[in-house]
Amino acid sequence: MVDISxxxxxxxxxxxxxxxxxxxxxxxxPAPVSVDRLAQAQDLPVKFLxxxxxxxxxxxxxxxxxxxxxxxxxxxxxxxxxxxDIIRAVDGPLAEVRGLRPHDTAYPGEAEHLPALWVATxxxxxxxxxxxxxxxxxxxxxxxxxxxxxxxxxxxESR
Amino acid sequence: MVDISxxxxxxxxxxxxxxxxxxxxxxxxPAPVSVDRLAQAQDLPVKFLxxxxxxxxxxxxxxxxxxxxxxxxxxxxxxxxxxxDIIRAVDGPLAEVRGLRPHDTAYPGEAEHLPALWVATxxxxxxxxxxxxxxxxxxxxxxxxxxxxxxxxxxxESR
DNA sequence: GCTAATCCTGTCGGGTCAGTAGGATTAATG
DNA sequence: CATTAATCCTACTGACCCGACAGGATTAGC
Numbered sequence: 470m471v472d473i474s475x476x477x478x479x480x481x482x483x484x485x486x487x488x489x490x491x492x493x494x495x496x497x498x499p500a501p502v503s504v505d506r507l508a509q510a511q512d513l514p515v516k517f518l519x520x521x522x523x524x525x526x527x528x529x530x531x532x533x534x535x536x537x538x539x540x541x542x543x544x545x546x547x548x549x550x551x552x553x554d555i556i557r558a559v560d561g562p563l564a565e566v567r568g569l570r571p572h573d574t575a576y577p578g579e580a581e582h583l584p585a586l587w588v589a590t591x592x593x594x595x596x597x598x599x600x601x602x603x604x605x606x607x608x609x610x611x612x613x614x615x616x617x618x619x620x621x622x623x624x625x626e627s628r
Numbered sequence: 629m630v631d632i633s634x635x636x637x638x639x640x641x642x643x644x645x646x647x648x649x650x651x652x653x654x655x656x657x658p659a660p661v662s663v664d665r666l667a668q669a670q671d672l673p674v675k676f677l678x679x680x681x682x683x684x685x686x687x688x689x690x691x692x693x694x695x696x697x698x699x700x701x702x703x704x705x706x707x708x709x710x711x712x713d714i715i716r717a718v719d720g721p722l723a724e725v726r727g728l729r730p731h732d733t734a735y736p737g738e739a740e741h742l743p744a745l746w747v748a749t750x751x752x753x754x755x756x757x758x759x760x761x762x763x764x765x766x767x768x769x770x771x772x773x774x775x776x777x778x779x780x781x782x783x784x785e786s787r
Numbered sequence: 788g789c790t791a792a793t794c795c796t797g798t799c800g801g802g803t804c805a806g807t808a809g810g811a812t813t814a815a816t817g
Numbered sequence: 818c819a820t821t822a823a824t825c826c827t828a829c830t831g832a833c834c835c836g837a838c839a840g841g842a843t844t845a846g847c
Contacts, residue, residue, distance in 0.1 A: 470715060471630050471723040471753060473746060475805060478726055485738040503823060512736055517806050523825070536814025537822040552745065556629060557787075564630040567637055572784045577671055579644040582768035586711065586760060587632060588784055589770075592777040593752040594630060595787070601745060609741035611748075618751040625731045625747055628716075628754070634836060662792060676837050682794070695845025696791040794843070803834080812825070817818100 471594075480521050480559045481552060481606075482511040487531065488547040488603050501533075501540030521559055528558035543603075552606060553598035563598065564591035630753075639680050639718045640711060640765075641670040646690065647706040647762050660692075660699030680718055687717035702762075711765060712757035722757065723750035 486507050491499045504522055508515040522541055525531045532544045543550065553563060564587070566574050571587035600612045611619065618624060645666050650658045663681055667674040681700055684690045691703045702709065712722060723746070725733050730746035759771045770778065777783060 470632070470636070470719055470721070471749065473629070473723075473725040473730075473749075475726050477629070481742065482735065482739045485742075489738045501823090505823085510737060511739060514806060516808080519824085520806090526824095533824065534814085535812075535824045537820090538815055539813080539823045541824090560629055562629070562787075564632075566632040567634050570786060571632075572786070576641065578669060579648045579766060580641045580670060582765055583640065583644075585768065585770070585778060586756070586765055586774070589774045589777040590630065590632075590753065590756050592780050592783045593756045594749065596777070597745070597749050597752045606741055606745055607738060609744065611744070615745070615748045618748040618755070619744060621751050624751045627729060627731070628722075660792090664792085673837060675839080678793085679837090685793095692793065693845085694793045694843075696789095697846055698792045698844080700793090789847090791846085792844080795841090796839100798839080799837090801835090804832090806830090808827100808829080810826090813823080815820105815822085817820085 474560055475517075476521055476524075476559045477556045479511070479513050479518055480525060480555050482513065483507045483518060483522060484525070484530070484543070484550070484555055484603055485607050486510040487541060487543050488607050491543055491547060499542060501538070501542050503540040507541070524559045525555070528554070530554060530558055547604035547607065548602045550603040551599045552601050552603065553595060555603070556598060563594050633719055634676075635680055635683075635718045636715045638670070638672050638677055639684060639714050641672065642666045642677060642681060643684070643689070643702070643709070643714055643762055644766050645669040646700065646702050647766050650702055650706060658701060660697070660701050662699040665699070683718045684714070687713075689713060689717055706763035706766065707761045709762040710758045711760050711762065712754060714762070715757060722753050 487502060490502050504519050505515060508518050526533050529544060530550060531541045533541050557563060562570065564571050566587050571591045574584045574587060576583050596614050600614055605611060646661060649661050663678050664674060667677050685692050688703060689709060690700045692700050716722060721729065723730050725746050730743065730750050733743045733746060735742050755773050759773055764770060
């Protein structure tokens with residue numbers, strides 16, 4: 470069902486590392502961070518991460534400086550980047566049904582209402598992932614929807 | 629991210645077909661439905677569906693009668709079967725992070741709050757899929773959480 | 788005993804995923 | 818101006834999973 474891929478997981482963690490570097494040293498202009506340092510910070514495979522960060526750049530979420538002293542920078546403030554943006558950048562749409570977008574599935578007979586359920590499923594995902602910014606995630610300062618979900622008693626249990 | 633697999637999609641549709649047969653002819657005892665008829669009703673590949681329905685049986689969601697005039701029956705009323713139950717039966721856990729359950733992921737440094745986000749993501753999924761029964765799905769009689777999600781203006785739009 | 792069904796095992800091609808290899812290009816710095 | 822440190826690009830691989838099919842063993846109603 471939901472499988473948070475290594476790509477997405479690594480991408481979010483790299484972005485978190487970048488965000489940290491961004492507001493860390495007071496008011497200085499942040500210096501570009503190399504893939505090597507990002508990989509070290511979160512213990513990720515360097516070459517694989519390199520490919521992932523390239524996707525983030527193509528999606529416009531980070532800017533790159535080439536050459537010595539080069540590296541990557543957030544292209545927007547961390548409170549204006551949703552986690553959903555990151556995941557879409559590296560893994561495509563948040564939800565698919567057998568390769569189709571949820572809203573253009575169609576079914577015969579008894580299953581006529583099924584598309585609505587898939588759409589609702591996607592909407593639920595969006596509420597969490599597009600409702601949480603990189604900045605909120607880093608600080609654990611959750612938006613209200615997420616807080617409500619986490620308050621659920623069995624949220625941390627298997628099922 | 630979320631990929632509703634063919635297995636899950638087909639499984640839900642087969643269960644819907646079964647549910648329809650169940651309350652259709654008034655108060656008669658429902659007769660077992662063969663895989664062939666289920667496949668026809670929803671236009672699904674017979675042999676593949678056979679394997680899927682076998683999973684549903686092992687999970688206890690349907691009961692089987694072997695031999696001539698055999699087939700499958702819902703093992704509980706359709707309002708006591710959650711869509712989430714069906715999906716778990718054929719595809720395993722609703723959410724995983726690189727093969728791990730969301731609640732036992734762990735991260736170094738800046739990503740310390742990430743597990744909570746994955747857990748919230750799963751909780752959001754559960755709210756929709758465990759909150760909707762097979763019966764509600766068939767009738768399009770959505771629970772309040774789903775209605776709220778579908779009311780969202782861009783719920784049916786791409787992103 | 789025929790027939791219609793479940794049940795089981797095995798196979799298969801293609802696709803995706805995580806990760807690696809190797810090198811071309813770019814730019815700061817001494 | 819050469820060295821060095823970085824991005825960038827293309828290609829590859831090995832493993833695994835997914836959708837689907839084949840063939841037959843078993844069961845039970847008529």
